[in-house]
Amino acid sequence: MKKVILLLLSLLLVQGLKSQDFHFSQFFAGPLNLNPALTGSSELTRVGINYRKQWPGLEFDFNGYSAYIDHYSFDLQSGFGLVANSYNEQNMSLNTTELGFLYSYNLRVSDYGSVRMGTQMTYATRSGNLENLIYGDQIDIFSRSINPNSIDYLDQLEQFGYFDLGFGLMYGTPNFWLGMSAYHINNPKMMNTTYSEYEFLPIKYGFQAGWQYDFGSSGYWSNDQSRNVSIMANYKKQGVFSQLDLNTQTKYDSFVFGVGFRGLMSTSELKNYDSVIGLLGVSLENGVVLGYSYDWMISQVGANTKGSHEFSLRYQFLAGDQSSRGRRSRFPPLGCYDNF
16 A cells, blocks of 8 residues: 555656645744745744654655744834745655745735735755656556656756745735735746756745634633634645645634644646644743644545644744834734734
8 A cells, every 4th residue: 555655646746846835734834935925924023943744654754844034124114034945855855945035015004904015036946866756657557567667767856046036915904814925926947857847837826814803802801812713724826736725723822722624636637635734832922932733634645644743933022112012013913823
């Protein structure tokens, strides 16, 4: 069974080389990777890290790392950010490293509503050893064997660098936000190969929405910000792939509990790579937030992969005008993870 799963996932990787970005289940805990318009959205200084270990039950791992920092300037009504990402897959030593610079402008359209416009410029590098890839013309379904040769064979992916551009737009009130984003809008060439279908990274479109209800406003509890429930959605489309993440969270004082669902659909033969996600988090008064989530795969290749583990850590504080300390940002926080 494991060999069958490895074969299916190898075929998915061939598609992924030309189509799909790495993803995090805790998309709300990595705002600078979600939408450039969220740069500075906390109206504080914010630093954070994310780590994802995907499919540890297989003979090779997928690992994703992300670190970011952003700051909001009240004088300029602008957010400035820096994000560094690294993704690797052990079987092929496929490595992607990104360093991105982000800027957003905050336009107040009413006492409670804001429109944020953001842009991102990234320099990325990719490299890998493709000797272990299995191509479609190598598979003999009648003899159930793998042929050693392929007309599509690639033995090495030399390190190659490229510039990448993205932008985002976000509208929000204290309890609702709606946004859209687009990455790889310059269709960067990401590989040195003779196969044109593999060379260019397709545009990734994203749409995000969230709603939050503070239980304190109903009179049951006294602190509006410490106890609430939120619902968030993140839809992405890149090439032939589309993916929808749904997440709901409840914050009770310093504790955060959540459950989510991911649906991955494709026009290819590999469909419905779906997961149910459980989340536990702690949000401390000193500005530190920690989160852990686990993905239970419910697709046909799910059980043997042993799911995915994900960790997030963030610290945010007010750097600048000390007279504003303790105020609540008029721009909505990104789900419960910014609510303290």
